[in-house]
Amino acid sequence: MASIRAENLVKRYGAFRAVHGIDFDIADGEFVAILGPSGCGKSSTMRMIAGLESITEGAIYFDGKRANETRARDRNVAMSFESYALYPTITIYENIAFPLRSAAVEAREIDRRVRDVAEKMELTALLDLKPHGLSSGQAQRVGLARALVRKPSVFLLDEPISHLDTRQRYRMRRFIKSLHQEFHYTMIYVTHDQEEALALADRVMVMSDGEIQQMATPDEVYARPRNAFVAGFVGEPPINFVDCRVRRDAAGWAVEFEGHRLLLPERLHRAAERVGDEGLAAIRPHFLSIGENGPMVIEGRVFVTEELQDQNLIFVDIGGTRFTIVAHPSVKPRRGDIVPVAIDPDHLLLFPRSEAKKFEDLAA
Numbered sequence: 001m002a003s004i005r006a007e008n009l010v011k012r013y014g015a016f017r018a019v020h021g022i023d024f025d026i027a028d029g030e031f032v033a034i035l036g037p038s039g040c041g042k043s044s045t046m047r048m049i050a051g052l053e054s055i056t057e058g059a060i061y062f063d064g065k066r067a068n069e070t071r072a073r074d075r076n077v078a079m080s081f082e083s084y085a086l087y088p089t090i091t092i093y094e095n096i097a098f099p100l101r102s103a104a105v106e107a108r109e110i111d112r113r114v115r116d117v118a119e120k121m122e123l124t125a126l127l128d129l130k131p132h133g134l135s136s137g138q139a140q141r142v143g144l145a146r147a148l149v150r151k152p153s154v155f156l157l158d159e160p161i162s163h164l165d166t167r168q169r170y171r172m173r174r175f176i177k178s179l180h181q182e183f184h185y186t187m188i189y190v191t192h193d194q195e196e197a198l199a200l201a202d203r204v205m206v207m208s209d210g211e212i213q214q215m216a217t218p219d220e221v222y223a224r225p226r227n228a229f230v231a232g233f234v235g236e237p238p239i240n241f242v243d244c245r246v247r248r249d250a251a252g253w254a255v256e257f258e259g260h261r262l263l264l265p266e267r268l269h270r271a272a273e274r275v276g277d278e279g280l281a282a283i284r285p286h287f288l289s290i291g292e293n294g295p296m297v298i299e300g301r302v303f304v305t306e307e308l309q310d311q312n313l314i315f316v317d318i319g320g321t322r323f324t325i326v327a328h329p330s331v332k333p334r335r336g337d338i339v340p341v342a343i344d345p346d347h348l349l350l351f352p353r354s355e356a357k358k359f360e361d362l363a364a
């Protein structure tokens, strides 16, 4: 296993800057997900770590040693992509053994390692078959087994399961997570799927426009997003945003919107000072409820509901701003009903209004 450090990492393709000088540390044995929308520079970052793409500026260190000039095959990095090109004419056993045969590993050692990895990946029963006829989930597992059999120091996965159906995706997620929990590989996992990133990783590196917006644990990026972009990209259904005015008077700091006023908890006083007059308040759909209980209750009009058996999604219009509420399945207002919406100020977030622009780009 290895630790990885990046210092001021830049990737340019001609005049276009895809990665803008990023810094990060990944500890030995850590599982980091690189999360962001299409084109944000995730794959470029991963490919620079793998040595498949040259580094325009800055440096990468493996275990503290500069690796910019180290060739891809000497970095002991395994990569697994969405496409898992297996060799069709040889058995699963030989497909997994292939990288070891190329490296002239002794036959008994090959056999031991292939059977060992096949057992971990639940492939033992398939070893004598040819790839033809495997399900896409099985083929993906063979691809992972082939990457792992070399005992890499770093395991890189680029959108490895995005093409699978929902059931297979859950299954593969469990596999990947258990591989990490059992063997503590240093793993870097590129995805645009926030749920996957939060479910799998020890820390999530959220990227947009070639920059790291936040690198923190799943709990932190969810509960304490550093900016409106992270708040909007992480969480399902997406967070609610509303323009607000930020005020301070004898009672303390407060936000106002649509003629309502909400006193801010102490946790948000520094943010309120930083934001200035024009703010962007945000609250997750799970922290709004329908009912009279709470320090702030505002009336809204229901315009759509979605009943999802384990929860109901209720979409409410409050003074022209649309809010999503996640409610208990027993809460079933009808379209057009006027309902009291309770806001839990402990879960309110506050950003500068200027960050709304990034959120709009994301929604576009």
Ligand SMILES: Nc1ncnc2c1ncn2[C@@H]1O[C@H](COP(=O)(O)OP(=O)(O)OP(=O)(O)O)[C@@H](O)[C@H]1O
Residues within 6 Å of the ligand: 013, 016, 018, 036, 037, 038, 039, 040, 041, 042, 043, 044, 045, 192
């Ligand atoms: N070889 C290349 N030549 C020119 N531009 C490139 C090249 N590879 C990537 N880019 C551009 O660099 C930017 C970042 O690409 P990258 O593939 O790193 O993003 P990504 O976040 O992985 O996106 P995706 O999820 O769509 O793969 C994009 O605008 C892309 O078009």
